[in-house]
Amino acid sequence: xxxxxxxxxxxxxxxxxxxxxxxxxxxxxxxxxxxxxxxxxxxxxxxxxxxxxxxxxxxxxxxxxxxxxxxxxxxxxxxxxxxxxxxxxxxxxxxxxxxxxxxxxxxxxxxxxxxxxxxxxxxxxxxxxxxxxxxxxxxxxxxxxxxxxxxxxxxxxxxxxxxxxxxxxxxxxxxxxxxxxxxxxxxxxxxxxxxxxxxxxxxxxxxxxxxxxxxxxxxxxxxxxxxxxxxxxxxxxxxxxxxxxxxxxxxxxxxxxxxxxxxxxxxxxxxxxxxxxxxxxxxxxxxxxxxxxxxxxxxxxxxxxxxxxxxxxxxxxxxxxxxxxxxxxxxxxxxxxxxxxxxxxxxxxxxxxxx
Numbered sequence: 001x002x003x004x005x006x007x008x009x010x011x012x013x014x015x016x017x018x019x020x021x022x023x024x025x026x027x028x029x030x031x032x033x034x035x036x037x038x039x040x041x042x043x044x045x046x047x048x049x050x051x052x053x054x055x056x057x058x059x060x061x062x063x064x065x066x067x068x069x070x071x072x073x074x075x076x077x078x079x080x081x082x083x084x085x086x087x088x089x090x091x092x093x094x095x096x097x098x099x100x101x102x103x104x105x106x107x108x109x110x111x112x113x114x115x116x117x118x119x120x121x122x123x124x125x126x127x128x129x130x131x132x133x134x135x136x137x138x139x140x141x142x143x144x145x146x147x148x149x150x151x152x153x154x155x156x157x158x159x160x161x162x163x164x165x166x167x168x169x170x171x172x173x174x175x176x177x178x179x180x181x182x183x184x185x186x187x188x189x190x191x192x193x194x195x196x197x198x199x200x201x202x203x204x205x206x207x208x209x210x211x212x213x214x215x216x217x218x219x220x221x222x223x224x225x226x227x228x229x230x231x232x233x234x235x236x237x238x239x240x241x242x243x244x245x246x247x248x249x250x251x252x253x254x255x256x257x258x259x260x261x262x263x264x265x266x267x268x269x270x271x272x273x274x275x276x277x278x279x280x281x282x283x284x285x286x287x288x289x290x291x292x293x294x295x296x297x298x299x300x301x302x303x304x305x306x307x308x309x310x311x312x313x314x315x316x317x318x319x320x321x322x323x324x325x326x327x328x329x330x331x332x333x334x335x336x337x338x339x340x341x342x343x344x345x346x347x348x349x350x351x352x353x354x355x
Contacts, residue, residue, distance in 0.1 A: 001325050003318035004338040005122070008051035009257030009297055010132070010206070010228035012304030013038045014094040015056045026097060030105055037302035037313040040108055043127055045315035049339070050118055050128030052156050052227060053098055054304075056135055057082060057090035059163065069173065069263040071270035076173040079163040087137030088145070095152055098131060111153050115347040130346070132204070132227070135161035141188040143195050150199050155350065157196060158204035158227070159189060159212070162239075167192050168212045175269035177238040179245075184211035185219075193219045202349040205229075205249075206259075206299070207239065217248050222349045224254035228299030230264045231286040237269050246290040255345040256287055257299020258337075260307040275308040277323040284324070284337070293333050297341045 016036045017025040028034035033041040038048070059079040068074075102111045110121040112128045121128035131153040139145045146154075160170035167189035169182035185193070193216055196203050205213050205226045217224055226249065232240035241249075241256065249256060258280065263271040265279050287296040300307065302314060310319055324334055 001321070001331055001334070003047055003321050004335050005047045005049045006051075006298065006317055007118075007128075007339040007342040008048060008302070009255075009299030009342060010052055010054055010134075010259070010304075011038055011300060011302040012054050012056055012134075013302065014053055014097055015058065016303045017097050018090070018094050019058070022093075022097065026100055026104065029101065030109070037300075037307070040105070040127065042314040046313075046317035048127070048314045048317060049122055050112070051130070052132040053129045054132045054134040054158075055091050055094040055098070056161060056304075057087040057137060060086075069175070069269065069271035071266075071268035071272070073269070074173065074175055075177075078170065078172045081164055082135070082137045084137060084140065087135070091133065091138035091149075095131065095149070098129060099152070101129070113153050113155060114350055115343050118343065118346075130155050132156035132158070134158045134204070134207070135163070135165070136167055136192070137165045139167075139192070141166050141191075143192065146192070146195060146199075150201065154201065155346075156202040156204055156227070157192075158207055159185075159192060160207050162207055169209050170207050171209045171238040173263075174238045175263070176236040178210070178236075179213070179232070179238050179240070179242065180210040181238060182209045182211065184209075185215040190215070190219055197221050200350040202346065205245075210242070210245070213245055214248070217252075222252075223345050224249040224252045225345055225349070226256045226299075228257050228259040228261075228301050230259050230283045231290075234283055234286055235264055235266060235269060237264055239264055243290065246287075250291045250295055253294065253348075254291075255295050255297050255341050256291060257297045257342075258283055258287065259305075260300045260302070260311065261305030262308060263305070265308070271306045273306050273309040277308065277310050277320060280308065280320065281323060281327050288333075293336055294341055294344065296337050297345075298337060
């Protein structure tokens, strides 16, 4: 089978470029490649044609070291809440990097604000990037910054990373653990949900705790989406989704993107690159069983986690599809998981706000 094109639900490429120093890292991304999981060269080799590019304002001193998630069990406390001015500065810097990638790419990289623009970028041979925020500390409770970022191209928000803020509560990196940790959305968080629905901004449920998840389910009129999460029944880490959460997503005809982070795939919860593709297939099987063929996609977490060694980086994506085909997945289902389901849920989410 010919390997399909890919739209990926989550990467941390902008954070890597931000931490690597900006301009030189941008040139490497656009030129001869760089050290990370994604650049234009690796994307072309793996047929990665688009994705949600996350803006993640990091905690001071780097926050959690996700490489230190050993087999068998761990319980890392939530990082301290991030102050608004710190988050705002980092968010604006990464938004600038995204826009500079577009400006300096000579047409090979395009920031897209609608599914029509994604398809247009593909017709022109460009990598289609949708601006996403992971951790909304830069947005004030009055939501004025939301209007500014939406005008700049923001079309997807995860209210929290794994730290609490004035909108919601995240889950710590804890294994084994339920996601039923902490309180639900704040009043500001409820306002954010309603305003995102009005603007047509997708709400990413990854990293939210269980109470926050079901608050969004109660308030939102858009499909429920977790851009980069896996199946709690197979890997009982706090970041993964329970069967009850998956049922709620299925009820709205939402989507879950398979997270490649090995700590969210493996039965032992370890962040260990020595993880085979069969482990990923088991989660895909479980997601298809619970969500149906239209509810499963990819959310790699490239540049943000340790991923299975057989894939390595974006250039290795065809190996996953070969494994899926050998497992019995037909071309139609593979195409849905590779890109079609993302385009469908993005179109329905963007339309919900008249965008």
